[in-house]
Amino acid sequence: RGGREGKEREQLRTADETLQEPVTNGPPATIPCRPTAPFSKPIWCLSFCSSSVYLILTLRPVLLYLSAVFGFSTTCVFTALLFLPLQLKGHCSGVHGGGGEGVERGRVAVILEQGTPLQMIQLLQTPWEDRFRVCLDLVRLLHFLSRSPLGSVGLLDFQPRQFITVSGQLKLTDLDDVSAGEIACWTDADCTLKFPHRNFTVPCSTRGVCDGLNEKRNIYNAYRFFFTYLLPHQAPPGLTHLVDHIMNTTGEDADINQTLEAFEQILLLYKSGLHLDNLHPSALRDYTVMRDMSPSGNGEYRCWPSYSQQGCVLSVHSAREAAYICNSHSQCNSFTLTGQKTWTGEKLSSFGHLVPDSASEVYVKKSKVPQSPSS
Structure with missing residues (x-):
């Protein structure tokens, strides 16, 4: 047992060293794989045989949802179905050999980049520009999730603990509480979202699903848990009317496209300095x-x-x-x-x-x- 643990520690050190190596285009050791519904993008199959495969993944701000479906056959093939083009930095494999000295058959470790847990109390003490960045990253993420290759994706747990920041950039870290695809319905009454102080109802489509339910849940939760606390306080005077517009519309009827457009407009004005034209x-x-x-x-x-x-x-x-x-x-x-x-x-x-x-x-x-x- 001691020999096996020593080999595993050595492999983890190798994984750390891999992070320092140049990133190559595309995943290493890939083999062709037939796409499986409902995945619409090419699927990567990573060879896996009597070893651990350490996937070092970098999560981009809009590439933040990972679904992995894997199974083992007699040829020891590990199949990872990634419906998002995540950047694979590298991998390391266990030591091949008999006698049970290698890494346990079938063990898989996933290594994600390290970030800082999102703490709302600390975030409230940061300058407005950094708080705006968190909200902007969140809106861009929700815009992507509304049109992901799996369809509309809903985040069921919107607490700040579900996110981290990496060099100031917001990223999703907990992927357990997500829902891919809209829920089934018979009538509009089946498509009601209930919040503590507000309810929403979206139409039940002819396809028998609640069109826009995930998007409405996501954007209203973003308003409840993030925008309300981070956006209005100490916003630049020349941008307060645009911030007020976001606060008034996201809590009511704005969709994710309109919300993203409003955020991008604020970013454009802020970076260009056009909001300062009234300064003497x-x-x-x-x-x-x-x-x-x-x-x-x-x-x-x-x-x-x-x-x-x-x-x-x-x-x-x-x-x-x-x-x-x-x-x-x-x-x-x-x-x-x-x-x-x-x-x-x-x-x-x-x-x-x-x-x-x-x-x-x-x-x-x-x-x-x-x-x-x-x-």
Whole structure:
């Protein structure tokens, strides 16, 4: 037994090393396989014989639902039916050999990328841009699930614990509580969704299924568990009317196409800075630029929410927006534009005591510019 466990540990180390190797196109060791209904995309068959196959899978934001159906024959073939084109980074096989020293016959391990569990309390303390990203990723996922190769897919458990974030990107991690395909019905009464404060009814189609039931469940749960808490608070003033529109429509009659379009419009305006057109161009007149300087970040000036716990760091589209923010805080005397950017391309702007920094430049209120000591 000790020898077998040692071999398994060695194989797990090999799996870890595989993650560092270059990714090749397509899955290794694949053989042709005949598609099986209801799978409409080509199916990959991975050879499996007296060994463990470790599948290292990267979950893309819209490729987040995995269905695996496998069986063993006398030729020891492991068949994985993947209805989504997941990226297979690599695999490692157990040691072949007799005497029972190899990995147990039929054992399969699936290794998924590591992420951070979604904690709503922590998420509420992050800047609006990051909270918007979580909601946008979720809407894109739901849009895909409404048209997956298996048909409409419903998420039956929408608690935040079902998700993780990887480098800020939302991904689905628990695939147990899903429903592929719409439920059967005889009348419209069979197609009613009941929530604590709202009920919905979708039509029973001539095919005898509740058309749009999964989509309605998904989008309303997204509204209940995510949008309500993450979207409205501290949204940029130039985007609040669009955020309000999303909040009003997703709780009522908007479908996933309309919701995705609304989110993409907000993203476009936010990245382009068009939502800042109403900012007065004179906001920068009260500032002078001091190059090769940056705030020390020692915490003497704080704001919330901030990208840094050691000071006040916010994302801005331009120096004009940073000046507008600084002018709205009585304690703010200067701001800097760093070389760091967020996922949307926004610049990080920070505030605080000035120290030398060749990569930054500081905008200081003219009344606060340090004066050289007189001789």
